[in-house]
Amino acid sequence: MVTAKKTVLVAHPGAEMFGSDRMLLESVIGFVESGARVVVALPSRGLLDVALREAGAEVVIIPMLVLRKVLLTPKGLPRLFRDMFRGLGAAWRLIGSIRPDAVYVSTIIIPQWPIIARLRRTRSVSHVHEAEASGNRIVNALLYLPHLASQRTLVNSRFSLDTIRQALPALARRAAVVYNGVSSPDDPTPARKTVDGALRVLYVGRLSPRKGPDLIVDAASVLRSRGVDASVTLLGAVFDGYEWYEQQLREQAESTGVDVDFAGFHPDVWPFLADADVLIVPSRVDEPFGNTAVEGILALRPVIASDSSGLREAAGGYPTAQLVVPDDAGSIADALIRVRDEWERIVDETPESRAEALRRHAPAIYRSAVADAVIAD
CATH class of the missing domain: 3.40.50.2000 (Glycogen Phosphorylase B;)
Incomplete structure (x- = not known):
């Protein structure tokens, strides 16, 4: 665990509360519990933003390239290039201003962060929450490629690790599996004794x-x-x-x-x-x-x-x-x-x-x- 106060910059592509958002929150709680200062960069406000601040993190909203399918179309290309250049500048300035000890990149759809961290000579860790073995191997390799700039990679399942290995073996060799932590109530409501009705x-x-x-x-x-x-x-x-x-x-x-x-x-x-x-x-x-x-x-x-x-x-x-x-x-x-x-x-x-x-x-x-x-x- 941490013995001296360190700063972790966290980059995440959204502010909702679906699966990867919940895992990002759990990661941030872990950083805070370890005694680190945690700054989270998000592209927008939302439920996750509120939960992160309640957990003890600082939140900043900055422009960010988030790879969505809509951007990979002729109509989406102008926005892709706009978000890419705005995101590059924002990430560069933020890392320079807070000088983190590490950058934690949540998901593969924010590809600029490991590269900017490497150029800023800052240690980074990518956490992969996406894997589609049935997808095009070349496309998968291109999505994973920027994360070679990170010093470490975490994946959420052995299936994800195998998918990375098929597409980009060099990234798989430095990856480790960390199964998701899932919170639940201490005393969940038991199932009903019999199924009466529907x-x-x-x-x-x-x-x-x-x-x-x-x-x-x-x-x-x-x-x-x-x-x-x-x-x-x-x-x-x-x-x-x-x-x-x-x-x-x-x-x-x-x-x-x-x-x-x-x-x-x-x-x-x-x-x-x-x-x-x-x-x-x-x-x-x-x-x-x-x-x-x-x-x-x-x-x-x-x-x-x-x-x-x-x-x-x-x-x-x-x-x-x-x-x-x-x-x-x-x-x-x-x-x-x-x-x-x-x-x-x-x-x-x-x-x-x-x-x-x-x-x-x-x-x-x-x-x-x-x-x-x-x-x-």
Whole structure:
């Protein structure tokens, strides 16, 4: 741990409270607990900004290049170049003004920070939260390449490490796996003893085709055809520009007759987990990890997740979690039937699953590991 006051500059690409944002907050808490001064650079204000200041960090808002797909189009190129040049200058000035002992770069979509830190002769650590093994290997290599400028790289799963190794072996050789730390209430609400009425199904996350919430609506429709009633809560919101997908989901719910509650985004997921019977993580594409799946297990709820990528590491090995064929509503429906049929057994085993999840993903262990990696003597 830190024996003298040091300064850590943290760069993060957003101010929401989704998976990588929550992990950034846990990292910052670890730095603060280690006795460091922590300055966090964000591109905008938001819920994360408030939480960071409550945790004891200083927050500055500066221009920043954040790689989004919309920027990699002909229409987006002018903004890409504008953000790149503005971000370069802002990062250079900020590092020069606070003279940090280390720069912690959260996610790969802010590629300028490791390079600027290297030019400023400042130690940097990149924390990779993204991995898509099915993506183009050359594109992946280009995304990872700037992070060779960092002295160390942290990744959130062995799947992420393998994906990096396939695209850019040199970066993988200096990378270490630190599993996400996931906070939870001390005394989560137990699952109900019996399933009376509709099976209450919960989805938590972005409303996007990649994440697959439409598969849950289809699965609930399959259950109805088998005489099993299910209600669905979709807890999350769309990215700007994806409003069409939410409208499509609403039309799907109406046409199938499935009871779907569009709950919107809420930073506190635990009341929704307390009201649910089962959590589903139906991602169609690779996930580097699966914080949401771990949250479901910590909440004493059965979990159904796609049998792919980092979700295997997040949800695998628990007696109350099932892995199903990705992009297959029928497989989700079958898993829901098993949950209903084996409800008493599953409820009895949820404390065992929670205890194992606490052991694997204790926030204190995560915070200490990240702080030790970033704040080197």
